[in-house]
Amino acid sequence: MNIHTIFGAGGAVSDQLLPVLLNNKENVRLVSRTVKQIDGVESVAADATNYQQTLQAIKGSSVVYLLIGLPYDIRVWRAQWPVIMTNVINACKETGAKLIFFDNVYMYGKVNGWMTEETPFNPCSKKGEVRAGIAGQLLQETRAGNLQAMIARSADFYGPVGFKTSVPNLLVIQNLLKGKKSQWLGSADQPHSITYVPDAAKALYLLANKPEAFGETWHLPTSSELITGRRFIQQAAALMQKPDGVTVIPNWMLSLAALFNVTMKELKEMNYQNEYPYLFSSEKFNKAFGFTPTSYEEGIKETVAWALKNNQ
Incomplete structure (x- = not known):
């Protein structure tokens, strides 16, 4: 077996x-x-x-x-x-x-x-x-x-997976559910797979x-579209009929929070990933398996639908 x-x-x-x-x-x-x-x-x-x-x-x-x-x-x-x-x-x-x-x-x-x-x-x-x-x-x-x-x-990653391990879910989807302004780490205008x-x-x-x-x-399959934090927020906010403003959490703010919070300290170390282009190619997998990754438009739509249904 x-x-x-x-x-x-x-x-x-x-x-x-x-x-x-x-x-x-x-x-x-x-x-x-x-x-x-x-x-x-x-x-x-x-x-x-x-x-x-x-x-x-x-x-x-x-x-x-x-x-x-x-x-x-x-x-x-x-x-x-x-x-x-x-x-x-x-x-x-x-x-x-x-x-x-x-x-x-x-x-x-x-x-x-x-x-x-x-x-x-x-x-x-x-x-x-x-x-x-x-x-x-x-x-x-x-x-x-x-x-x-x-x-x-x-x-x-993001998707219908809760908020503990997905930063986009946590800072964008959850905040919008709570009627708060979306947040993004580093830069909201750098492309981020x-x-x-x-x-x-x-x-x-x-x-x-x-x-x-x-x-x-x-x-693993990931859309090759270039998406920024700002664009992710705009799409999610439109679906949830919420304002699409964003509060960017800069490095200095993470440094300050890191003095008092272990998680913030750990996030600060990795914040270089959010300050520069973060481009992830899955072309090898896509070709080998004939796989088309879910577009950000569809993925955000499904994630928002899940969040609204479960009121997470």
Whole structure:
């Protein structure tokens, strides 16, 4: 029996991937630190920093999706990410499971032009150094032929996924729902690619079912349209019949907030991504799978509809 195992159940990407798997009649195992029972799905409690728990959770899996999201704190990342990656790699090697690691773009650092799968690792942040380390570890094991694995990389994301892990959802959609002015980090006028999470979830399943996709890095489907924070806000505000004004949160304000708030301190380190063009290319995936990413117009429309329906 083939089992698709999701490490990081309950997260934004997991919640979009689960219905894709179920609609395709796959056997699914959800793994998280605390079990949440869902009809027709196996749920397992495991701590990925514990090897034996990780191994037991992976046994019998055909594909493992590593979708874990750790608290946005560099101290936690440094302590836990290398352990988690080592445990998951070793468990997949021991059981023969294939591994798909859902990654971000922090390891690229500041990029002049479009980010592609060939963009070299050049982190300019502490969190980027951690991500470069664990991605490099997986690539080394894969190239050595020790396991079948791939990296599936996403830009910043948005969609019907809540507000905890999507900055556009949090600063734009949620503020508009509350009758507040939208906010944006860095510059509202720099182009900034944003991945629509339902597209990313569909892509993960397509990749899992293409044997020749393993051993490579893939950028998940993201619209190639150039969109700015200001344009994102204008489209969302028009749909919600709200004012489209924006308060830009500059670096100096983040620096001040960082003195009193750990999350603001962590965001400040990454704010270079919002001050310069942030261009993410998924041309390799689009061509390989004949996939057309959701347009920003349609993605924002769906996200707003979800938010209004759920009054999040």
